[in-house]
Amino acid sequence: MWLPLTTFKYLGKRALFLLVTLIAAVYLTIMVANAGGLIDNILKAQIRYDIVSSLARSPTWSELTEEEQKRIIDERFQIAIKAKGLDKSFIERTFIYLVDALTLRLGRALFITSASGSKNVGDIILERLPQTVLLFTTGTIIYSIVGLVLGLYMAKHPGGLFDKAFSVFAIVTQVIPPWFFGILFIMVFAYYLGITPFGGMVSIPPPKDPASYAFDVAYHMALPLFTWVFSLFGAWAYIARNLMVQISEEDFVTAARAKGLPENTLMRRYVLRPSLPPVVTIVSLSLISSWQGAIITETVFNWPGLGTLFFQAINSLDAPVVIGLTVIYAYLLVFTVLILDLIYSILDPRIRARG
Amino acid sequence: MKMPKMPRELQEIADAILHSKAGIFGLTILVITIILSTLALVYVPFNIAKEWNNPLFWQRNPRLTPPSWVNVFFGGKLPETIIVANESIRKYSYYLETAGLKYNVLEAKFSYDYQDFPSELRLMLYVNAEKILTDIKWIQPNGIEITLWKGFLRDGLNSIYISSQSDVYNNIVNSLKRLNLTLSIAMRPEIILFMDNNSSNNNPTPVNGIYTLKIAATSSNRTDDVDAALIIYGRVFGLAGTDDKRRDLFVGLVWGAPIALSFGLIAALATSFLQTFIGSLSAWYGGLVDEVIQRITDVYMILPFLPILITISIVYRIDIWTLLLVVVGLSVFGGSTKTARSMTLQIMTEQYIEAAISYGASRKRILFLYILPRLLPYTLANIVLSVPSYVFLEAALSVLGLGDPMMPTWGKIISDAYSGGAVEHGLWWWILLPSALIILTAISFAFIGLALDKVVNPRLRER
Numbered sequence: 147m148w149l150p151l152t153t154f155k156y157l158g159k160r161a162l163f164l165l166v167t168l169i170a171a172v173y174l175t176i177m178v179a180n181a182g183g184l185i186d187n188i189l190k191a192q193i194r195y196d197i198v199s200s201l202a203r204s205p206t207w208s209e210l211t212e213e214e215q216k217r218i219i220d221e222r223f224q225i226a227i228k229a230k231g232l233d234k235s236f237i238e239r240t241f242i243y244l245v246d247a248l249t250l251r252l253g254r255a256l257f258i259t260s261a262s263g264s265k266n267v268g269d270i271i272l273e274r275l276p277q278t279v280l281l282f283t284t285g286t287i288i289y290s291i292v293g294l295v296l297g298l299y300m301a302k303h304p305g306g307l308f309d310k311a312f313s314v315f316a317i318v319t320q321v322i323p324p325w326f327f328g329i330l331f332i333m334v335f336a337y338y339l340g341i342t343p344f345g346g347m348v349s350i351p352p353p354k355d356p357a358s359y360a361f362d363v364a365y366h367m368a369l370p371l372f373t374w375v376f377s378l379f380g381a382w383a384y385i386a387r388n389l390m391v392q393i394s395e396e397d398f399v400t401a402a403r404a405k406g407l408p409e410n411t412l413m414r415r416y417v418l419r420p421s422l423p424p425v426v427t428i429v430s431l432s433l434i435s436s437w438q439g440a441i442i443t444e445t446v447f448n449w450p451g452l453g454t455l456f457f458q459a460i461n462s463l464d465a466p467v468v469i470g471l472t473v474i475y476a477y478l479l480v481f482t483v484l485i486l487d488l489i490y491s492i493l494d495p496r497i498r499a500r501g
Numbered sequence: 502m503k504m505p506k507m508p509r510e511l512q513e514i515a516d517a518i519l520h521s522k523a524g525i526f527g528l529t530i531l532v533i534t535i536i537l538s539t540l541a542l543v544y545v546p547f548n549i550a551k552e553w554n555n556p557l558f559w560q561r562n563p564r565l566t567p568p569s570w571v572n573v574f575f576g577g578k579l580p581e582t583i584i585v586a587n588e589s590i591r592k593y594s595y596y597l598e599t600a601g602l603k604y605n606v607l608e609a610k611f612s613y614d615y616q617d618f619p620s621e622l623r624l625m626l627y628v629n630a631e632k633i634l635t636d637i638k639w640i641q642p643n644g645i646e647i648t649l650w651k652g653f654l655r656d657g658l659n660s661i662y663i664s665s666q667s668d669v670y671n672n673i674v675n676s677l678k679r680l681n682l683t684l685s686i687a688m689r690p691e692i693i694l695f696m697d698n699n700s701s702n703n704n705p706t707p708v709n710g711i712y713t714l715k716i717a718a719t720s721s722n723r724t725d726d727v728d729a730a731l732i733i734y735g736r737v738f739g740l741a742g743t744d745d746k747r748r749d750l751f752v753g754l755v756w757g758a759p760i761a762l763s764f765g766l767i768a769a770l771a772t773s774f775l776q777t778f779i780g781s782l783s784a785w786y787g788g789l790v791d792e793v794i795q796r797i798t799d800v801y802m803i804l805p806f807l808p809i810l811i812t813i814s815i816v817y818r819i820d821i822w823t824l825l826l827v828v829v830g831l832s833v834f835g836g837s838t839k840t841a842r843s844m845t846l847q848i849m850t851e852q853y854i855e856a857a858i859s860y861g862a863s864r865k866r867i868l869f870l871y872i873l874p875r876l877l878p879y880t881l882a883n884i885v886l887s888v889p890s891y892v893f894l895e896a897a898l899s900v901l902g903l904g905d906p907m908m909p910t911w912g913k914i915i916s917d918a919y920s921g922g923a924v925e926h927g928l929w930w931w932i933l934l935p936s937a938l939i940i941l942t943a944i945s946f947a948f949i950g951l952a953l954d955k956v957v958n959p960r961l962r963e964r
Contacts (some may be wrong), residue, residue, distance in 0.1 A: 163796075163799065167799070167800045167804075170800050171804050171805065171809075174804070174809060175808075175809060178813050178816060179812060179816050184816050192889060205701070224912060249832065252535075270556065273806055291915055292803065317519075317523075317944075317947050317948065317951055318940075318944055320947065320949070321889040321890070321893075321943040321946070321947040322893070322940060323893050323897065323902070323944060325897070326893065326896070326936065326939075326940075329915070329924060329932060329936070330932075330933075330936060331921055332924050332925050333923075333927070333929065333933075336923065337924060337926075337927045338927065344924070344925060355801065414942065441807060441808075441811075441901070442897050442900055442901065444902070446919070455628050456811070459812060460815060460901055460902065460903075461902060465815065465816070467807075468812050468815060469812060471808060472805060472808040472809060475805035475808045476804070476805050479804075479805055480822075
């Protein structure tokens, strides 16, 4: 698609702003974590551990006296600390950590290991990311479509019985978070009806051939997906309905109707088209909030994604993982907003013109 | 100057609520909830709630039992907990001068009239003697006598866990053997002790009638004494059942209300007022102030709120009320800042503001007395609308293990139930009752909020 220069100017401005936001979020996390001296202590302990384990591999090491060993460790420790900049002032240190975090050098976990055995926070997080994306992106796409279709239907017949009943449903589901429905649904569908598993992503042991593996994942994904869609499509349909009712009362729609345009064309070109930018905004904003709310929803369903990892990290007080995840969340948010801006600039002609 | 009875802004709010079905519905639920919880608070004093984490306080309650009112629905009479102690135990004691022996005989009689078996049995013996030889017998209404335990007890409190001690189980089986009664399958002691021996072992039925527990204690000192309490744990308990730590969930549900509501209300009040105030400030002073506030708001609105909140609470190990401060701190800027700004910009163009400027009112005066009151309906509606999300935030924090460890809250009970396997074992009362309360509260606020939609949403406003 052809984009004018003003769009790029706009996107450039937004990207700059988002970069500032990202830095602010990460810096805030680091300040929070290191004001208690937490990152310093973790790093120092890890440096010392590295030195001791690398020295212990040397064959002559055990021949040295204990005092000498201690002296060498301390010496190397001081050098390493200087090299890492840990002897600098608090503010300077936070900037060192900021650069580390922004370049995704997230350090090593205290307790949690990845399935492949790595203690690297980056590896652990990367291993979990696809599962989260799989579940919540699928969920968000499904409920957006279902909600949009329902909203459209309700907007066509505002004030009808279905409209009223569904509005109540929307309000009720809107205030209740998905994880809450999750607990109730597991009780109903897994315990009482026994038609879904209690949680997890694959059976243990997982099936061998790819087809039945995929089927097994789908079987496990059904209930969390249903929960996610159930708890969010109502509110979303309600928003879409209000939006479209508002637009269909605009003068240009009335004029088009007066011209005698068929109802379908009217809906598609005059109501749906102008409602697209806000629709995109709301969908992506809810995608953003899904990353966060997913912490508890995933935990409830024992879904092996970022949320469950976050929960494990909290319970084992694995600070490097918690901090690393917060940084990753900040990245995810900022990228979602950036992509949103891009779509927005394509959809909304005013942005194209204004720049 | 005549003062109006109620500020116009508040009148507007009240009208909006009372003139819509949703508003009346929500308000009704909220008022009923508040009245019931106030009554319940009077009924359950605070010093009981304080004992929430003290396992000794709850040891006389059965474990994991549904509420008593299930008896109404399920027909079959599930037993309540029976505690046989003090007056219901007859006590004879005499001292045999010639032998130098003190005899204490305790006879605990109770009537059992249920169609199901108790969940657990425990006998507590308070011994006031250095060493005492005790013989404990169980007599069924039909006269079958079973020896439960024989042996020496020491000074102090001795608990005999009839349901779980293997020596008690062996004694029971041996007694039955002597009466030529054999068990075809292994059964729990509380079932053997209450079952009709003529009924089949696969489908035992309890004997109803007067049971007797006979404790004969012998010791050598004239002042030696023994007291007993027999607890027959039932299968139902109270209005809300019990959890895995035998706690009366009703206490938790009742005392969870003020905590959940105060957390939700304080957070909603503080964030709504702050956001509106800052948004208004931003518009009114304009220029650099406006620019800075708006940019900070933009950043704030895409910060990963929950992860940062969790990081803070882990690093500093803070309790829930400090966490509340952090929540407010993290929501100083937000969606309402933007809305309040645009509303203020609109108000600023009105003539009475111009008039105020022209007669020399200070900027501060105009902001506080002429602009902010106009934003009051919006703020109030916003408070109502955001209460549920904060109530659920408290629950979410509890599920993550970051809630108040000392006091029960709805969220904490749900979290306990979840981690205690209530979902996997179908312990519905443990999870559904707190859930129902939290949902009801949230819905009541949501409906009131819906009624206030006109006030919040300036586009829907006709003026």
